[in-house]
Amino acid sequence: ADDVAQDAFILGFEQVAEFRGEGAFAGWIKRIAARLYLRRMKKDARLFLTDQTPDEEDHSALDEPRTASRMDLDTALKALSGVERLCVSLCYGGDLSHSEAAEALNLPLGTVKSHVKRGLDKLRARLAPEAGLGATRLGHV
Known part of the structure; x- marks a missing residue:
């Protein structure tokens, strides 16, 4: 998270001429950070998938x-x-x-809360049965 914040400030400094002053400067920086975070997540996901080749000798029973x-x-x-x-x-x-x-995505707070709640509900519904947990127990994690 610190790397993303640092990169966002550097990128913001480099692109400060593009800041139009229509909103708060902090919000503009947070939007840059959100975009950088998403790019990094996508890159990490691609690396994770390419690093996970089915090679039995590299995996211990504990890693499975x-x-x-x-x-x-x-x-x-x-x-x-x-x-x-x-x-x-x-x-x-x-x-x-x-x-x-909400500020980073330029969305209303209530909209972000709704998306988070719906997303977590869907994750609980998908993961609870596979983990052998009841929905109520997973809901309190």
Whole structure:
């Protein structure tokens, strides 16, 4: 997260002439950070998928459950709509508050909260049965 913030400030400094002053400068920087975060997530996802070749000698028995859960989560995240995945990723993967995510995405706060709630509900519904957890137990994690 620190790398993304630093990169956002550097990019903002380099592109400060493009800031039109229509909104808060902090919001403009947060939007840059959100875009950088998403690019990094996509890049990391591609690297994760290309690094995970089916080679039995490289995987220990302890890594299999973790790899399976990671793949389950990746599959569940892909089932979300783009905006739900973005809001959930920023709020939970990017450690932004709902307000910060709303500002970064230029969306109303209520809309971001709705997308996060719907996204989490869909993730719970997909992951709870596979993990052998009840929806109520997973809901309190």
